[in-house]
Amino acid sequence: MTTDLQLKPSLFDVAVAQGSSTVAVHAGTQRPNAHHALTPPVVQTATYTFADTADLCDFMDARMWGAAKGRTEYGRYGNPTVTAAETKLAALEGAQAAVLYSSGMAAVTSTLLTLLQSGSHVVITDDSYRRTRQFCLNFLRKFGVECTVSPMGDYEALEAAIRPTTKLIISESPTNPYLRVLDLGRVADIAKRHNVRTLVDATFATPLNLRPLDFGIDLVVHSATKYLGGHNDLLAGVVAGSEQLIALLRQNLWMLGGVLDPNNAYLLVRGLKTLALRLQRQNENGIRVAQFLESHPKVERVWYPGLASHPDHEAASRQMSGFGGVISFEVKGDLSAASRVVDGVRIPIIAPSLGGVETLIEQPALMSYYEMSTEERLEVGIKDNLIRLALGIEDADDLIADLSQSLDST
Numbered sequence: 001m002t003t004d005l006q007l008k009p010s011l012f013d014v015a016v017a018q019g020s021s022t023v024a025v026h027a028g029t030q031r032p033n034a035h036h037a038l039t040p041p042v043v044q045t046a047t048y049t050f051a052d053t054a055d056l057c058d059f060m061d062a063r064m065w066g067a068a069k070g071r072t073e074y075g076r077y078g079n080p081t082v083t084a085a086e087t088k089l090a091a092l093e094g095a096q097a098a099v100l101y102s103s104g105m106a107a108v109t110s111t112l113l114t115l116l117q118s119g120s121h122v123v124i125t126d127d128s129y130r131r132t133r134q135f136c137l138n139f140l141r142k143f144g145v146e147c148t149v150s151p152m153g154d155y156e157a158l159e160a161a162i163r164p165t166t167k168l169i170i171s172e173s174p175t176n177p178y179l180r181v182l183d184l185g186r187v188a189d190i191a192k193r194h195n196v197r198t199l200v201d202a203t204f205a206t207p208l209n210l211r212p213l214d215f216g217i218d219l220v221v222h223s224a225t226k227y228l229g230g231h232n233d234l235l236a237g238v239v240a241g242s243e244q245l246i247a248l249l250r251q252n253l254w255m256l257g258g259v260l261d262p263n264n265a266y267l268l269v270r271g272l273k274t275l276a277l278r279l280q281r282q283n284e285n286g287i288r289v290a291q292f293l294e295s296h297p298k299v300e301r302v303w304y305p306g307l308a309s310h311p312d313h314e315a316a317s318r319q320m321s322g323f324g325g326v327i328s329f330e331v332k333g334d335l336s337a338a339s340r341v342v343d344g345v346r347i348p349i350i351a352p353s354l355g356g357v358e359t360l361i362e363q364p365a366l367m368s369y370y371e372m373s374t375e376e377r378l379e380v381g382i383k384d385n386l387i388r389l390a391l392g393i394e395d396a397d398d399l400i401a402d403l404s405q406s407l408d409s410t
C-alpha cells in the first residue's frame with residue numbers, strides 16, 4: 001500500500017511561468033503536497049522504511065536500472081523537502097538540475113573535489129571568496145592539484161594561465177569586496193577553446209540578477225546563506241548545471257556527506273518565495289545608496305557595478321538585470337576613520353554576511369583580514385579605509401539619512 005508521501009503528485013509546470021517571481025513562488029511545489037498542505041512538509045527523518053523484503057528488493061532492482069524515482073532508503077541519499085528546494089533553485093537558474101549542500105563552502109569544496117584529481121591544474125581569478133582561494137591554494141595542494149591566481153578582468157592573463165593539465169576556471173561575479181564583474185561569455189569562449197570547465201560563484205548576484213549558465217558557464221554555485229535564504233537564519237549552498245554534472249556531484253555528496261538538513265531546506269523554500277520582491281528592493285536601495293555615497297565629500301571612492309565609475313559597469317550592464325545590494329566604499333582617512341563611520345550608523349548592524357533583510361556593515365580589514373598588517377592587507381588588495389555595506393530591505397531614505405548623519409559627524 002502506498003502512503004500519502006509515496007504518491008507522486010505532479011509538479012507545478014514552470015513552462016506556464018514567464019516571470020521569475022512566479023517561478024520563485026511556485027517552482028518545485030507538488031500539486032497536491034502530502035496531506036494537501038499548501039507548504040512542502042518538513043520530512044524530518046534519517047532513514048526510510050520498507051514494508052517487507054519484496055518491497056526492498058523491488059526498490060533495489062529499480063535503482064539498479066536507474067528507475068527508483070520518488071524514494072530512497074537513507075537520509076544522506078535524499079529528502080523530499082530538500083528536493084523541493086533543489087527543484088525551485090534549478091528552475092530559477094534555468095538549469096537542468098541543482099544540488100544542495102549544508103553550506104556554500106560545502107558546495108564549493110565538494111564540487112572541486114569532484115572535478116579535480118591529482119595532477120590537475122585550476123585557474124582562479126583574484127578578489128575571490130577568501131576560503132575558496134585558500135582551499136585551492138593550500139588544501140588542494142596536499143592532493144597534488146596546482147592553482148594559478150589570475151587578475152580579475154585580464155582575459156589575456158587568464159588564457160595564458162591555462163596549461164594542458166588545466167581542468168577548471170573558477171571565478172565569481174560580482175566579487176567580494178570590489179564587486180568586479182566578469183565578461184562571462186568571453187570566459188566561456190576561452191574555456192571551450194581549451195576544453196576546460198568553468199565554475200562561477202554568483203552569490204552576490206542571485207539567479208534573478210545574473211544567470212551565468214545563459215552565457216555558457218558550466219556550473220554556477222551560490223552560498224544560499226545569503227540572498228537565497230534571505231533572512232540570516234540558515235546556512236546552505238547550491239550548485240546548478242547540466243543533469244550529467246549535477247548527477248556526478250550528487251554521487252559524491254552521498255560520500256562526502258555535506259547534505260542539507262530538511263529544516264533548513266524548508267526555510268530556504270520559504271525564503272525563496274520572496275526572493276524577487278526582496279531583491280527588487282535591494283537593487284533599488286543599492287543604486288540609491290551608491291549614488292548618495294559617491295556624492296558625499298567624505299567618501300573617496302565607491303565600488304558598485306551600477307555606477308558608471310565602476311571598472312566593470314559595461315559588462316555588468318550587459319549581463320545583469322540588477323546590480324544587487326552590496327556596496328563597498330572607501331572613506332577619506334585611515335582604518336579608524338572608517339571605524340568611526342561604522343560605529344556612527346544606527347540602522348546597519350556590524351556583522352559579516354549579506355543578502356538578508358537587515359542591512360549589515362563591516363570593515364573587511366577587521367572582519368576577514370584582522371590578523372594581517374596594513375601592508376599585508378594591501379598585498380591582497382584590502383584597504384584599511386574600505387567599508388562593505390550589505391543592504392537589506394529597509395527604506396532607502398532611512399538608510400541614506402543614517403549614513404549621512406554618521407559621515408557628517410565624523
Ligand SMILES: *Cc1c(COP(=O)(O)O)cnc(C)c1O
Pocket residue numbers: 103104105106129172176201203204222223224225226235236237
Ligand atoms: C558566504 C560566501 C561563501 C561561503 O558560503 P557559506 O554558506 O558561508 O559556507 C562563498 N562564496 C561567497 C561569494 C560568499 O559570499
